[in-house]
Amino acid sequence: MPYADFNRPSTVAALEGHDVCIIGAGAAGILLAIRLTSQNRKVLLIESGDLVPDEEKQALNEIEQTAKQMRDPVWNRKRIVGGTTTAWGGQSLPFSPLDFVRRDWVTSSGWPIEYGDVAKYYDAANAFLHVDNWNYDSDLLTRFGVKYPLIEGGVNYHFSKWAPEPNLHKLYRRDLKKNVTVLYNAHLVRIDLHENGRVQSLSIANFVGFIHRLSVGEVILAAGGIETNRILLLNDHQVAGGLGNHSGWLGRAFMDHPSIVGGTIVPNDLKQFQSLFGTRVYRRRRYSTRLSAPTAWQKKNQLLNVSATFLFPYPDGLSDPFHAIKQLSRQKRIKAVFEVIRHFPKLTQSALALAMHGYLYKPGSSAVFGMNVEQEPLFGSYIALAKSRDQFGLRKASLHWTISEKSWQTAVLFAKRVKVELERANLATVQLNPQLYAKNLDWENQFSDVNHHMGGTRMSSVASQGVVTPDLQVWGIPNLSVASCSVFPTSSHSNPTLTLLALCERLSERMKKSMLPRILSRLLD
Numbered sequence: 001m002p003y004a005d006f007n008r009p010s011t012v013a014a015l016e017g018h019d020v021c022i023i024g025a026g027a028a029g030i031l032l033a034i035r036l037t038s039q040n041r042k043v044l045l046i047e048s049g050d051l052v053p054d055e056e057k058q059a060l061n062e063i064e065q066t067a068k069q070m071r072d073p074v075w076n077r078k079r080i081v082g083g084t085t086t087a088w089g090g091q092s093l094p095f096s097p098l099d100f101v102r103r104d105w106v107t108s109s110g111w112p113i114e115y116g117d118v119a120k121y122y123d124a125a126n127a128f129l130h131v132d133n134w135n136y137d138s139d140l141l142t143r144f145g146v147k148y149p150l151i152e153g154g155v156n157y158h159f160s161k162w163a164p165e166p167n168l169h170k171l172y173r174r175d176l177k178k179n180v181t182v183l184y185n186a187h188l189v190r191i192d193l194h195e196n197g198r199v200q201s202l203s204i205a206n207f208v209g210f211i212h213r214l215s216v217g218e219v220i221l222a223a224g225g226i227e228t229n230r231i232l233l234l235n236d237h238q239v240a241g242g243l244g245n246h247s248g249w250l251g252r253a254f255m256d257h258p259s260i261v262g263g264t265i266v267p268n269d270l271k272q273f274q275s276l277f278g279t280r281v282y283r284r285r286r287y288s289t290r291l292s293a294p295t296a297w298q299k300k301n302q303l304l305n306v307s308a309t310f311l312f313p314y315p316d317g318l319s320d321p322f323h324a325i326k327q328l329s330r331q332k333r334i335k336a337v338f339e340v341i342r343h344f345p346k347l348t349q350s351a352l353a354l355a356m357h358g359y360l361y362k363p364g365s366s367a368v369f370g371m372n373v374e375q376e377p378l379f380g381s382y383i384a385l386a387k388s389r390d391q392f393g394l395r396k397a398s399l400h401w402t403i404s405e406k407s408w409q410t411a412v413l414f415a416k417r418v419k420v421e422l423e424r425a426n427l428a429t430v431q432l433n434p435q436l437y438a439k440n441l442d443w444e445n446q447f448s449d450v451n452h453h454m455g456g457t458r459m460s461s462v463a464s465q466g467v468v469t470p471d472l473q474v475w476g477i478p479n480l481s482v483a484s485c486s487v488f489p490t491s492s493h494s495n496p497t498l499t500l501l502a503l504c505e506r507l508s509e510r511m512k513k514s515m516l517p518r519i520l521s522r523l524l525d
Contacts, residue, residue: 004184006204006206007185009210015183015212019043020217024227025046025047026222026223028501032220032508035508044180046188048184048188049080049081049184051184060079060391061226062390064386067381068444068447070449073226077451082167086169088166088497092126092160093498094122096295096494097115111459112460112466119502121503121505124502128501128505131161131163132283140280140282140287154420160309161285186204186205190237191235192213192238197477197478199216200215219481224485225485226383226399228482228484229254229457230385233251234395243477247475249458253377254399255377255455257372258407258411258449259371260411261368262369262370265310266429266430266431267367270365278362279359279360280358281354281358292305303413311368311369311370313366350362372493372494374493375491376406378402383400408440408444418430452495455491457474458487460475463475472487485500
């Protein structure tokens with residue numbers, strides 16, 4: 001199948017006759033394209049970006065912000081074949097069972113599906129990332145030969161996993177080229193419905209003034225958390241308020257993971273501490289230690305999910321030996337060689353720790369812990385349409401990101417919990433972030449975003465409470481589905497991509513079942 005540059009009009013002939021059209025060639029779009037072609041479906045994968053980073057395409061990410069500011073929503077999202085996987089680290093961590101249930105103390109919590117409905121697809125999602133399927137705690141503790149260092153019940157001690165090749169376009173380019181029509185430099189500008197309520201056609205534009213109207217069968221929006229909301233909101237010419245806005249929930253309950261430094265750590269033994277809480281390497285794969293809030297702690301304190309991760313930066317004025325290695329690999333200059341030589345004693349210690357014990361040791365580093373906090377899904381945290389327009393004359397997204405004080409209370413108490421557990425185990429002394437106190441009136445400005453855009457097209461068990469069904473179909477539009485973190489009703493503390501990929505595996509299975517009657521009909525005819 002071709003990779004087709006839509007800026008060249010000759011590519012139009014390759015667009016017709018596809019069973020499924022996927023908008024967005026990021027993690028979700030690539031997985032679905034590969035899974036659906038394995039079901040003998042003809043798939044058209046449409047991406048507004050190019051094959052390489054392009055400032056003109058990135059400008060389409062410009063948004064207005066009317067509340068708490070995100071750092072860089074233009075470049076922290078990638079319009080390129082491969083999407084944000086071309087820039088992320090590839091971290092894999094599942095949600096927990098409590099994330100899926102209705103919690104009386106958390107506004108608008110509860111998923112319309114159970115944890116098991118998603119968890120059974122985590123293995124397939126991990127396999128797609130080329131990540132192992134050992135569980136995230138006991139299996140890895142056994143393989144690393146590490147004993148649980150903290151008191152049972154105080155915090156959950158577990159690991160996140162890192163994909164060996166996080167760029168999914170690079171990883172699956174051969175499969176895409178063989179089986180999928182990938183159309184790039186193609187921007188979706190309009191969705192039109194038939195009188196029967198199904199999507200009838202898409203209008204896509206290139207960047208040299210050409211627009212093509214494409215007849216479609218199944219359509220899947222996989223354009224990322226903010227852009228997927230924007231697409232549905234923009235298409236209000238047939239449905240008031242945008243496609244899927246029958247309930248008033250479209251764009252609502254936007255979430256990220258509010259992030260903050262919890263404190264500075266002074267280990268009793270830096271090398272031992274890094275062996276317990278630093279990055280592990282096993283069979284050439286990386287694993288990071290996380291501490292998360294136990295279910296009982298969340299229930300007792302009526303708080304949100306949260307996790308802590310450990311970083312070992314070098315203090316100001318001290319060069320990082322690992323940075324010297326990176327510079328040498330990139331520059332191959334004599335100055336870089338001398339930097340490596342200067343750090344040779346530290347690098348030797350690091351190499352021995354890695355070879356003999358399987359962890360990355362950073363001699364002489366400092367130690368801190370950061371936290372990712374669940375955000376309560378608030379109706380007043382939302383994506384809308386701005387007055388300003390992009391180069392296609394379409395209204396930009398307007399983001400009104402607000403966080404409830406429950407996230408701050410969670411951060412304050414969990415930071416204290418981490419301090420208590422580390423000091424009780426006689427591993428370190430901890431100096432908490434001086435801004436982390438309950439009555440800090442400037443608490444919202446202490447948080448930063450981490451580019452985990454979720455919510456706005458939340459799934460629901462009834463149409464009046466959300467945008468998509470438990471099967472990710474937009475309520476009332478049978479051939480339009482959403483494959484984005486925007487469908488998440490709540491956000492947990494975990495990096496969301498693994499759970500999104502699991503939902504995509506589930507969606508592909510659902511679509512496979514829906515295809516069976518058509519296959520039988522064709523055989524009978």
